[in-house]
Amino acid sequence: MSHTLLSTSSVSKSFEGVCALRGVSFDLKAGEVHALVGENGAGKSTLIKIMTGAEQPDAGTLTVAGRDVPHMTPALARSLGIAAIYQQPSLFPHLTVAENLALALETGTVWRRVHWTARRNRALALLEEAGAAIGPERLASTLSMPEQQMVEIAKTVGAAAKIVIMDEPTSSLMDDEVDRLFNVIGMLRTQGAGIVYISHRLEEVFAVSDRITVLRDGETVATRDTRAIDRSELIQTMVGRALTAVFPKRPVAPGAVAIELRRLSNRALGIHDVSLSVRRGEVLGIAGLVGSGRTELAETLFGLVPADGGEMLLHGEPVRIESPSHAIRLGIGYVPEDRRQHGVVLDMAVASNASLASLDAVSSRGLIDRAAERLLAESYVERLRIKTPSVSTQVGALSGGNQQKVALARWLSIGPEILILDEPTQGVDVGAKAEIHALIQDLAERGIAIIMISSELPEVLGMSDRVAVMRAGTVSGVLSRTEATQDRIIALALERP
Ligand SMILES: Nc1ncnc2c1ncn2[C@@H]1O[C@H](COP(=O)(O)OP(=O)(O)OP(=O)(O)O)[C@@H](O)[C@H]1O
Ligand SMILES: [Mg+2]
Structure with a gap:
């Protein structure tokens, strides 16, 4: 023994x-x-x-x-x-x-x-x-x-x-x-x-x-x-209760193309020649190994480091996104993978974090309505089952998974037209995972175009309408929902046909 x-x-x-x-x-x-x-x-x-x-x-x-x-x-x-x-x-x-x-x-x-x-x-x-x-x-x-x-x-x-x-x-x-x-x-x-x-x-x-x-x-x-x-x-x-973790994916009739990339490149981030499009109501999964450029692509789309080659079209109009605030004005939301960097403000209360991106919804004539902010935050605390003593608790004191939920609540509350999610259920427990998947599905049904980066293949396969696989800074293949299998994704990620 x-x-x-x-x-x-x-x-x-x-x-x-x-x-x-x-x-x-x-x-x-x-x-x-x-x-x-x-x-x-x-x-x-x-x-x-x-x-x-x-x-x-x-x-x-x-x-x-x-x-x-x-x-x-x-x-x-x-x-x-x-x-x-x-x-x-x-x-x-x-x-x-x-x-x-x-x-x-x-x-x-x-x-x-x-x-x-x-x-x-x-x-x-x-x-x-x-x-x-x-x-x-x-x-x-x-x-x-x-x-x-x-x-x-x-x-x-x-x-x-x-x-x-x-x-x-x-x-x-x-x-x-x-x-x-x-x-x-x-x-x-x-x-x-x-x-x-x-x-x-x-x-x-x-x-x-x-x-x-x-x-x-x-x-x-x-x-x-x-x-x-x-x-x-x-x-x-x-x-403490039975739970069936099935993906809530229902087919959504895809709408017009919301975002289109034509050979988009970003030398500074090692991204080159990315061509993709995402329609309204569609969930595009992005898979790939560590270092394949998934997060860097998200950062380019959100304007953290502007692209330096190729074209990006939003609703058919060419745009050049210069900064995150520019991206937000154009209706792009981004929940990053490293929530400490730009996901949540650790020393601010849950309520202020959850409403950061949706100040319009909680402020009238430029003043923040604290009561409305609390109500909004409380509704998300309940919906995502965020474990916190109250909505005035500082986010830094929450457990890792609960911080992730606050980061998500922040964007869900404004419902942007295009939402980029980098590892949306990273560190989140089984129950909350199902809630987040249901929310993603709801957003898609409301016509939002969703780009979901995930390392968890069951999540990518379960939630996506199409899957783009990245390798060495570019897209090595795009699979439809019926074509996408674990083996095909891994083969494209490793370029082992
Ligand atoms: N430094 C701290 N100050 C105040 N509360 C804290 C602190 N660290 C942990 N807590 C609280 O203690 C409880 C347990 O947190 P802990 O981080 O151990 O959870 P966990 O099981 O690791 O969760 P997760 O799966 O989300 O990482 C939580 O309610 C959390 O808010
Ligand atoms: Mg923990």
Whole structure:
């Protein structure tokens, strides 16, 4: 029988009166992958922050390798062989990938001699092991969310940790990249490491874990052998009610072409010759691997970095979008993948965030009507089941998935003519995922043209009328709903016909 690497016993934690964990007991054995699942705000991230010393528990004990650790700190955790990938990547933006890896892994004083070649080679080897095609010289600030996740994975590989904690490591990765991560996990497990694995993608939980612990409202409701529980029972345990997750896609008679791209290029972002069109009422899914240019295409359309070649037509009229505010005036909305950058304003209240893009709807004669703002926000809190003490709570204090819902509410409330969604259900739990899918379908039925970037193939296949697959900065193929299959999408993404 393998031994216990780490355990928590009756751990509780509150934040300003909000109880995040109450009496949680959890244990991790050598050579196992222990999945931690639960709805948004259930307390998963808080529990792992207690394991890594990023937060202190109010009550309860943490035991590592058989010894009580009354005061865990991040440095102590590291010396005890605990490595974590947090839900939000934590790279230093002004340093290169190699420097970030070195900072996380090298020991010694700042005055030590740095062997640049050795450092670079080590970074290359770790990135390769993690299955990431990322140059070690790239600045972290230029990496996309999924690329940052890959660097975080390389960090844990390099740390040769005994306890590896992964908080949604795959939230923006596609199947092929997830397979590579699973190889890394398999390797760590054979070396006798224990892995805590948090994910909202239940297929992955079933594919990778040995045991599953379910948290609900800060309490452990079950710990089961993965083989002894099935998907519907797991969902029922998580949400406390039965739920059928079927895609609500209904065919919509497509209207006029809302947006058309003719060989659109953006050299600065590595996008070239993208030709596409999206009709009113249509959902165009965009699939592709990390670094294929999906997010960069969205940023071009939204004017974050204006295009420098080709043509863009809105409702048949040629336009050149210079800035996000210009895009918004033209009726284009954008929910970005990295919600911390431009998705939500973390230190503003939920209500103000939700109404940021729809000030017209809540203001009369230039004054913001606070009561209307609250009402609007409350309706979205209810509809998307956003877990927040009130609409005046700062968004930064919400769990990751709930922040994503606020970002979405912001745009749903104005209903733009063209809506670009980058990983709209990333980090969102099963129940809320279904709500968001239903909302996307509603918007399409109201005649909005939707461009939906997603790494989750079931979502792309389930929600899209057509699927454009990107590879190396351009579109490598467009499939109709009937043509689109998992295999064909992956083949186009990899250009392996
Ligand atoms: N720093 C904080 N200040 C105030 N409240 C917090 C803080 N961190 C977490 N919480 C609250 O504690 C609860 C649990 O949050 P936690 O981040 O652990 O959830 P989670 O299970 O990881 O959810 P998700 O799936 O959305 O990531 C939530 O209600 C959240 O709002
Ligand atoms: Mg979390």
